[in-house]
Amino acid sequence: xxxxxxxxxxxxxxxxxxxxxxxxxxxxxxxxxxxxxxxxxxxxxxxxxxxxxxxxxxxxxxxxxxxxxxxxxxxxxxxxxxxxxxxxxxxxxxxxxxxxxxxxxxxxxxxxxxxxxxxxxxxxxxxxxxxxxxxxxxxxxxxxxxxxxxxxxxxxxxxxxxxxxxxxxxxxxxxxxxxxxxxxxxxxxxxxxxxxxxxxxxxxxxxxxxxxxxxxxxxxxxxxxxxxxxxxxxxxxxxxxxxxxxxxxxxxxxxxxxxxxxxxxxxxxxxxxxxxxxxxxxxxxxxxxxxxxxxxxxxxxxxxxxxxxxxxxxxxxxxxxxxxxxxxxxxxxxx
Amino acid sequence: xxxxxxxxxxxxxxxxxxxxxxxxxxxxxxxxxxxxxxxxxxxxxxxxxxxxxxxxxxxxxxxxxxxxxxxxxxxxxxxxxxxxxxxxxxxxxxxxxxxxxxxxxxxxxxxxxxxxxxxxxxxxxxxxxxxxxxxxxxxxxxxxxxxxxxxxxxxxxxxxxxxxxxxxxxxxxxxxxxxxxxxxxxxxxxxxxxxxxxxxxxxxxxxxxxxxxxxxxxxxxxxxxxxxxxxxxxxxxxxxxxxxxxxxxxxxxxxxxxxxxxxxxxxxxxxxxxxxxxxxxxxxxxxxxxxxxxxxxxxxxxx
Amino acid sequence: xxxxxxxxxxxxxxxxxxxxxxxxxxxxxxxxxxxxxxxxxxxxxxxxxxxxxxxxxxxxxxxxxxxxxxxxxxxxxxxxxxxxxxxxxxxxxxxxxxxxxxxxxxxxxxxxxxxxxxxxxxxxxxxxxxxxxxxxxxxxxxxxxxxxxxxxxxxxxxxxxxxxxxxxxxxxxxxxxxxxxxxxxxxxxxxxxxxxxxxxxxxxxxxxxxxxxxxxxxxxxxxxxxxxxxxxxxxxxxxxxxxxxxxxxxxxxxxxxxxxxxxxxxxxxxxxxxxxxxxxxxxxxxxxxxxxxxxxxxxxxxxxxxxxxxxxxxxxxxxxxxxxxxxxxxxxxxxxxxxxxxxxxxxx
Numbered sequence: 009x010x011x012x013x014x015x016x017x018x019x020x021x022x023x024x025x026x027x028x029x030x031x032x033x034x035x036x037x038x039x040x041x042x043x044x045x046x047x048x049x050x051x052x053x054x055x056x057x058x059x060x061x062x063x064x065x066x067x068x069x070x071x072x073x074x075x076x077x078x079x080x081x082x083x084x085x086x087x088x089x090x091x092x093x094x095x096x097x098x099x100x101x102x103x104x105x106x107x108x109x110x111x112x113x114x115x116x117x118x119x120x121x122x123x124x125x126x127x128x129x130x131x132x133x134x135x136x137x138x139x140x141x142x143x144x145x146x147x148x149x150x151x152x153x154x155x156x157x158x159x160x161x162x163x164x165x166x167x168x169x170x171x172x173x174x175x176x177x178x179x180x181x182x183x184x185x186x187x188x189x190x191x192x193x194x195x196x197x198x199x200x201x202x203x204x205x206x207x208x209x210x211x212x213x214x215x216x217x218x219x220x221x222x223x224x225x226x227x228x229x230x231x232x233x234x235x236x237x238x239x240x241x242x243x244x245x246x247x248x249x250x251x252x253x254x255x256x257x258x259x260x261x262x263x264x265x266x267x268x269x270x271x272x273x274x275x276x277x278x279x280x281x282x283x284x285x286x287x288x289x290x291x292x293x294x295x296x297x298x299x300x301x302x303x304x305x306x307x308x309x310x311x312x313x314x315x316x317x318x319x320x321x322x323x324x325x326x327x328x329x330x331x332x333x334x335x336x337x338x339x340x341x342x343x
Numbered sequence: 344x345x346x347x348x349x350x351x352x353x354x355x356x357x358x359x360x361x362x363x364x365x366x367x368x369x370x371x372x373x374x375x376x377x378x379x380x381x382x383x384x385x386x387x388x389x390x391x392x393x394x395x396x397x398x399x400x401x402x403x404x405x406x407x408x409x410x411x412x413x414x415x416x417x418x419x420x421x422x423x424x425x426x427x428x429x430x431x432x433x434x435x436x437x438x439x440x441x442x443x444x445x446x447x448x449x450x451x452x453x454x455x456x457x458x459x460x461x462x463x464x465x466x467x468x469x470x471x472x473x474x475x476x477x478x479x480x481x482x483x484x485x486x487x488x489x490x491x492x493x494x495x496x497x498x499x500x501x502x503x504x505x506x507x508x509x510x511x512x513x514x515x516x517x518x519x520x521x522x523x524x525x526x527x528x529x530x531x532x533x534x535x536x537x538x539x540x541x542x543x544x545x546x547x548x549x550x551x552x553x554x555x556x557x558x559x560x561x562x563x564x565x566x567x568x569x570x571x572x573x574x575x576x577x578x579x580x581x582x583x584x585x586x587x588x589x590x591x592x593x594x595x596x597x598x599x600x601x602x603x604x605x606x607x608x609x610x611x612x613x614x615x616x617x618x619x620x621x622x623x624x625x626x627x628x629x630x631x632x633x634x635x636x637x638x639x640x641x642x643x644x645x646x
Numbered sequence: 647x648x649x650x651x652x653x654x655x656x657x658x659x660x661x662x663x664x665x666x667x668x669x670x671x672x673x674x675x676x677x678x679x680x681x682x683x684x685x686x687x688x689x690x691x692x693x694x695x696x697x698x699x700x701x702x703x704x705x706x707x708x709x710x711x712x713x714x715x716x717x718x719x720x721x722x723x724x725x726x727x728x729x730x731x732x733x734x735x736x737x738x739x740x741x742x743x744x745x746x747x748x749x750x751x752x753x754x755x756x757x758x759x760x761x762x763x764x765x766x767x768x769x770x771x772x773x774x775x776x777x778x779x780x781x782x783x784x785x786x787x788x789x790x791x792x793x794x795x796x797x798x799x800x801x802x803x804x805x806x807x808x809x810x811x812x813x814x815x816x817x818x819x820x821x822x823x824x825x826x827x828x829x830x831x832x833x834x835x836x837x838x839x840x841x842x843x844x845x846x847x848x849x850x851x852x853x854x855x856x857x858x859x860x861x862x863x864x865x866x867x868x869x870x871x872x873x874x875x876x877x878x879x880x881x882x883x884x885x886x887x888x889x890x891x892x893x894x895x896x897x898x899x900x901x902x903x904x905x906x907x908x909x910x911x912x913x914x915x916x917x918x919x920x921x922x923x924x925x926x927x928x929x930x931x932x933x934x935x936x937x938x939x940x941x942x943x944x945x946x947x948x949x950x951x952x953x954x955x956x957x958x959x960x961x962x963x964x965x966x967x968x969x970x971x972x973x974x975x976x977x978x979x980x981x982x983x984x985x986x987x988x989x990x991x992x993x994x
Contacts, residue, residue, distance in 0.1 A: 022481060023481070023484050023485055023488055024488075026481065026482070026484075026485040027485050027488055027489070030485060034497060034501055145627070145630060145631070145634075146623075146627070148630065149573065149577070149623055149626040149627045149630050150619075150623050151577050151580055151581060151584075151601075151619070151622055151623075152581075153581065153584050153601060154601060154615070154619035154622065154623070157601070157604070157605075157608060157612075157615045157619065158615075158616075158619075160608060161608055161609075161612050161615070165608060165609045239761065240756065240758060240761040240762045241761065241762055241763050241764040241765070243717065243756065243762070244756065244762045244763065244764075244824070244827075245764070246717055246748070247715060247717060247748055247749065247753070247754045247756070247828075248748065248749040248753075248775070248776050248779070248827060248828075249744075249745045249746060249747065249748030249749030249750060249776075249779065249780065250745070250749070250775060250776075250779050251745065251779065252745075254775065254779070258764070258767060258775070259764050259767075262764075262766050262767070263764065263765070263766055266766075276490075277490035277491065278490065278491075280490050280493070281490040281491055281492030281493050282492075284492065284493070284496075284585070285492075285581060285584065285585070288584075288585070289605070299493075299496070300585055303496060303500060303585050303586055303587065304585075304586050306500075308500065311496065311497065311500055312497075314493075315489055315493055315494075315497050318489065318490060318493055319488045319489045319490075322488060322489070322490055323488050336766075337766060338765070338766055338811045338813075339765055339766075339811070339813050
């Protein structure tokens with residue numbers, strides 16, 4: 009088992025290295041020289057030369073790359089052109105919001121998707137089944153930002169049940185944010201009104217964000233359960249006269265959910281990308297909105313930094329999922 | 344036995360295995376009777392038609408001021424303007440119709456580019472194996488390490504704000520899908536009996552690949568192409584929404600129209616609904632058809 | 647008809663453990679013709695008796711056993727007739743009641759041991775769960791008992807095997823484990839559907855021996871379903887031969903093998919190489935294939951392939967009739983193979 013983990017970890021290295029090379033090349037490919045992109049249009053030949061010396065840009069490529077690698081490893085990702093603050097600081101400030109959003113979206117996607125897929129499969133050919141198929145089809149073809157608009161319009165603007173934008177209502181006073189996770193902070197500081205308020209701000213964006221993963225998880229679960237239900241070992245379990253609940257739990261689900269575990273890691277990538285769009289629609293101050301703004305402001309340092317961080321997170325999470333799968337499926341684990 | 348005689352023998356043996364032709368015919372028969380496939384196909388046809396004849400179909404030009412608007416009073420759908428007017432007084436229906444052209448263009452071009460790149464890499468990796476295969480797979484892993492949209496953003500940002508950069512960005516993101524698909528097909532076909540038969544008779548590897556393995560690998564590629572076209576349209580809209588993509592205001596683009604509608608959500612929701620529905624319509628058509636195509640082409644596919 | 651009085655009128659009596667009467671299973675599918683998988687089957691099994699059901703694939707033998715177990719799907723499947731187990735018609739029971747009976751009173755072993763076990767649950771657990779379910783054992787006790795059962799079926803080192811997963815066992819071992827699961831609660835009837843077909847030839851003999859021994863020890867009745875007459879010869883007290891959904895011949899073991907009456911049975915026997923046949927003697931397969939059948943509604947289903955076929959065979963289907971013979975033979979044929987030389991009818 010340990011060997012399995014170490015082997016997977018080692019595979020990570022070339023991928024991350026390759027990624028860093030890719031990003032490094034990417035920055036140099038950006039329109040204008042690097043100095044220009046850092047200075048914007050305000051660079052004069054003298055300041056450009058000075059910046060280049062300052063950032064070591066007049067040194068050979070290999071040296072520059074090595075510096076870049078070192079900097080990234082020590083979490084120095086440059087400075088944001090928009091806010092003039094270190095990219096790393098901005099990330100630390102904004103990530104908790106996105107994590108909250110992503111977490112709620114994942115809970116919705118799995119919490120609704122798995123049961124829906126299961127029941128659609130068990131009631132194959134009924135309205136529920138057809139509904140689930142149609143639903144997941146729509147879920148994948150409706151763009152996240154369009155859905156966000158619709159949800160915002162219906163529930164926030166027209167019905168007024170939920171807030172239209174932001175992470176919290178500015179009018180609630182005396183709010184402390186020790187961790188940056190607004191809902192959690194509300195509980196920690198005993199300010200339940202703040203926690204509830206933060207939660208209400210999460211609902212609509214999380215719903216919009218969850219749609220695509222929800223659709224995919226429903227589909228995969230349904231297909232998997234349909235496969236498993238026809239397997240010989242389920243017939244054996246029936247022949248043993250086991251209770252229906254036992255068969256469902258130990259024989260059907262434990263096998264059917266294995267493929268679902270695998271794709272949960274992939275869903276994270278969709279969630280992170282989708283967050284960029286969703287946070288923009290709901291003016292939700294997380295990492296996603298910051299990246300979207302950076303596109304508009306040509307703040308390349310930010311884009312580069314976030315691509316690197318997102319990639320690392322994504323790769324690590326998928327590794328964890330692989331390991332988890334190894335724990336759950338004995339055929340992989342035991343020799 | 345001469346080589347050509349041997350080839351002829353293998354051809355007849357392969358014909359029994361080579362289900363390419365008969366499978367397609369069988370699939371077409373099934374599709375013709377499938378209401379979902381027909382619906383999808385009709386939606387695709389309508390989309391393509393509107394995209395092609397758009398300029399002749401639209402009642403107004405993309406920049407024509409068709410009516411008067413004020414910041415607080417933007418007319419919605421009426422008998423005169425079926426989709427209403429936008430914040431600059433332009434006819435929304437015309438803009439949506441003309442936007443179809445952009446979407447189709449970006450979708451098809453990025454799909455084709457992505458397929459060319461991906462299939463080439465896939466064939467190389469599958470046919471040559473060895474270090475070529477490993478290298479190509481590593482590169483693909485690196486590309487896949489970055490979530491799709493983010494990668495596209497990176498590429499598009501680096502290439503500048505234009506339609507071409509969006510097309511290239513989406514193409515690049517789709518390369519891994521096709522590369523893996525074709526490589527997988529080739530690997531599994533390589534083990535097939537008819538390949539052993541062909542090589543044992545002495546056929547050169549290149550011949551085996553091009554004349555036998557590739558035609559058998561086509562159907563999943565066609566299916567994936569259809570489905571990828573749907574996602575390409577959505578991704579293109581997403582990139583446009585974020586500000587990447589063509590900046591010419593006289594060329595309507597559905598994603599950008601959605602972005603522009605953000606400020607007018609409460610007063611003029613129709614500015615968001617019609618472009619949005621158009622995107623869904625186009626993507627749904629391809630997806631429905633592609634899914635049914637997949638089922639029709641796979642002899643074992645029950646669901 | 648001989649002057650000797652018929653001594654035998656019906657096969658089943660008040661001692662029958664299982665009594666199947668006029669069982670019919672019809673599969674319906676939208677847009678396609680109905681398939682009469684089982685077309686009027688009647689037989690019985692006494693306590694402790696070993697009965698063989700022989701037939702080719704498509705004869706309906708497996709479906710019959712699934713019907714007895716209540717494992718046929720709800721949709722697309724019409725079942726009629728009666729299945730009396732210990733006096734109770736199983737078809738009148740609720741789903742929950744059938745669940746109680748399965749595994750506890752009637753158990754089944756299936757054909758393919760490679761796919762019949764849950765790959766992500768340990769062998770020990772899969773055996774223990776039967777005990778937990780039907781004998782209400784606590785987990786630990788069930789585990790201990792499971793180890794004992796694994797030993798009984800001849801699995802070496804059973805303690806260690808408890809924590810093994812199915813993919814760590816060979817095919818023969820897996821089938822033994824499945825037999826252990828089936829017999830865990832000492833059911834009174836065991837149905838084995840081609841239990842050795844998927845195994846190596848050498849293992850086949852071992853598994854059959856094991857089954858023979860276990861059912862003898864526990865007094866379990868056994869229904870052995872197979873296409874292989876060789877399996878039946880060494881194992882069964884009584885044999886039913888099925889063709890195209892109906893029983894065409896039924897007899898005790900020795901009379902059947904000594905003198906088959908139905909041409910199909912004769913054909914099956916003739917197509918097996920025998921130790922006592924002359925060297926170089928050709929094998930005689932049954933002409934045609936299982937798909938060359940008539941529906942019973944139009945005559946005898948076997949007619950297209952039958953060496954004795956005549957006009958009346960193509961008009962109406964023959965009925966299953968008892969013959970005046972020791973042990974009681976039933977035959978569904980107008981023109982059977984010649985009767986054995988000396989058959990004594992036993993007077994009551």
